[in-house]
Amino acid sequence: MPQEILEIIAKAEGDQELLDSFLKKAKDLINYDWWGMYILNEETNQYEVRAKSNEAKKIETNIDFLIEDGIIDWVLRNYKPRFISPITDNLLFFIIPIVIAKKPIGFVVFKISSKQAFNKNLHSLSLQATLLGLMFQGTMYRESVWDKVNKLKFLMEIAQKITFSTNVDRLLESIMEVLNNTVRTEYSCISLLDENKKLILKKSSDFKWPIKPTEVCYFVINHAKPIHISDFKQDIRFKNSMEPSNLRNVLSFPLETQNTILGALTLYNRLGLPDFTKDDFIFLFALSNQAALAIKLISLYDKLKKAYKETVLALAEAIEAKDPYTRGHIERVTRYALMLAKEMKFKPSDIETLEFASLLHDIGKIGISEAILKKPGKLTAQEFREIMKHPVIGEQIVKKVSFLKKASIIIRQHHERFDGSGYPDGLKGKKIEKLSRILAIADAFDAMTSERPYKKKLNIEQALEEIKRNKGKQFDPEICEVALKVFG
Secondary structure, eight states: OOHHHHHHHHHOOSHHHHHHHHHHHHHHHHOOSEEEEEEEETTTTEEEEEEEOGGGGGGHHHHHHHHHTTHHHHHHHHTSOEEEOOTTSSOEEEEEEEEETTEEEEEEEEEESSOOOOOTHHHHHHHHHHHHHHHHHHHHHHHHHHHHHHHHHHHHHHHHHHHHOOOHHHHHHHHHHHHHHHSOEEEEEEEEEOTTSOEEEEEESOTTSOSSOOHHHHHHHHHTSOEEESOGGGOGGGTTOOSOTTOOOEEEEEEEETTEEEEEEEEEEESSSSSOOHHHHHHHHHHHHHHHHHHHHHHHHHHHHHHHHHHHHHHHHHHHHHOGGGTTHHHHHHHHHHHHHHHTTOOHHHHHHHHHHHHTTTGGGGGSOHHHHTOOSOOOHHHHHHHTTHHHHHHHHHTTSGGGHHHHHHHHHTTOOTTSOOSSSOOOGGGSOHHHHHHHHHHHHHHHTSOBTTBOOOOHHHHHHHHHHTBTTTBOHHHHHHHHHHHO
């Protein structure tokens, strides 16, 4: 390497100074109008602009033409700088190839006004161009590594979300977010088969595009294998397609687990690159497999949850059969309790626990004498003491069922009062579970607004006035305010 180049490297404090030195020397030798540096991306086998002057953007299409027409490859194969003038344009370019060990890695292009006689310093300019080419190639490699690291990070995040996800919509939103942050496209979508094997578009990155699954999605599902189309218009399989006219390239994967097709993950028109890359394919293959597994697990969870709920409803019906005066009470109390919890923005798992507890809050009455439950008049003190046992009996029954263990605590506490005067444990204030405090208001509100043999029902306004009067006594003040808003 000439002494001059070694001195430039030694003096330069960073990449920018190397670039500035190169451009100053080029300006002295060539007197260019504008310039651009292109480096070969080995993954896509495409030349990418890594640095340029502002004016270069105006004539980028001319450079693309020189690349597509093979002129740039011809210059690179000859290893020597050349003047190039496209036939169709009155332009003159000077191109310096960047070659390492007889392997072209890029080129620098200068737009000039006229051919000039260059002196021997041109050789040192070529060496500097090579040095810069190596610098930008290194940057490209680093970007590629970081891209792979980020994709791996997103896959790990999805894997974690899969472990804890119990909702398909939220899972699909997470997957779309990952796609938007990794493989940039004009459009991406996830389509799932419903119970009748009809394909439904579930999530989309842009609803200006079709709002139903495309023919590519159906093709992937029917053939149960991925498809990559580099030039959609030239693909004879979709010759008569009704797809949008601006489709260039497509990458689609079936969502498959245990030989069952659940849907398709499809991406259209890669942005930032001419086409989808091998890395895109590997990443999306892994993502689609994880997504399919997660969707299947959520489906199994939903079926299990449905079976649980059917069990709970069967128990609730057993309560109503024992105590005819509670018929409809359980359903209404559950509805009121869930209205309050949703208004208070409880998380889904807590709302589910409250639903189970509300449906079973009176299950302990199974252990109470029918004579007491069906007595039309006022209860004696002894009879009321028997009735007061039903929260504890209910807890004892329910806590033996593993998925109802949390609900059993709510059932035990649903007759506790905020001021500590309730039963069975005389708990006070925040020592009572918040879900129990919600259930207490829902239960009381329905009792007040329902007809019973021993009392007349109150209208809504009277019941709300009663809740207001017992704020801080029987009921949690915060939940009282919510009840006044929701039930009013």
